[in-house]
Amino acid sequence: MIPDNKHVTEMCPTVSAILSRIGDKWSVMIVMDLAAGPRRFNEIKRDVAGISQRMLTLTLRGLERDGLVSRRVYDTVPPKVEYSLTDLGHSLQEPVIALGKWAASNAQGIHAARAEFDRKLEQAAE
Numbered sequence: 001m002i003p004d005n006k007h008v009t010e011m012c013p014t015v016s017a018i019l020s021r022i023g024d025k026w027s028v029m030i031v032m033d034l035a036a037g038p039r040r041f042n043e044i045k046r047d048v049a050g051i052s053q054r055m056l057t058l059t060l061r062g063l064e065r066d067g068l069v070s071r072r073v074y075d076t077v078p079p080k081v082e083y084s085l086t087d088l089g090h091s092l093q094e095p096v097i098a099l100g101k102w103a104a105s106n107a108q109g110i111h112a113a114r115a116e117f118d119r120k121l122e123q124a125a126e
Contacts (some may be wrong), residue, residue: 021066026051026059028096031085034069035093038084068092 021027026048033039033047045056060083063069068089074080085093 018066021062022068022092022096024059026055027063027068030056030059030063031068031089031092031096032100034083034085034089038072038082040080040082044083063089 022031029048029051030044033044039047041056041060044060045051045053048056051059060069060071064071064083067086069083070086072082072084074082
């Protein structure tokens with residue numbers, strides 16, 4: 001897509017809204033957790049370190065609304081609820097893994113750039 005293309009500009013709000021959902025850290029971690037197979041709520045909470053119960057509930061609800069995660073309620077006592085990736089959710093794995101690999105392979109360069117930036121900022125403040 002060419003930046004001057006009118007279609008790109010028209011698509012920006014749509015793309016931005018979708019990327020804000022799938023780009024937040026909790027969504028990415030939940031998608032990667034569910035890539036291994038269906039999970040119950042507490043399994044996801046245990047696997048995704050640091051997420052609160054409320055944030056997990058909100059994130060799962062958003063992922064379900066966007067068609068990335070399905071929620072299945074079993075008719076048992078007590079009720080059993082399982083979350084799994086939809087086909088659309090599975091299609092997100094490849095770009096997320098690629099982005100994670102990019103981040104890992106470029107982390108050293110990014111940390112060095114940040115240190116250099118901070119050093120220059122400190123020098124300018126003196």
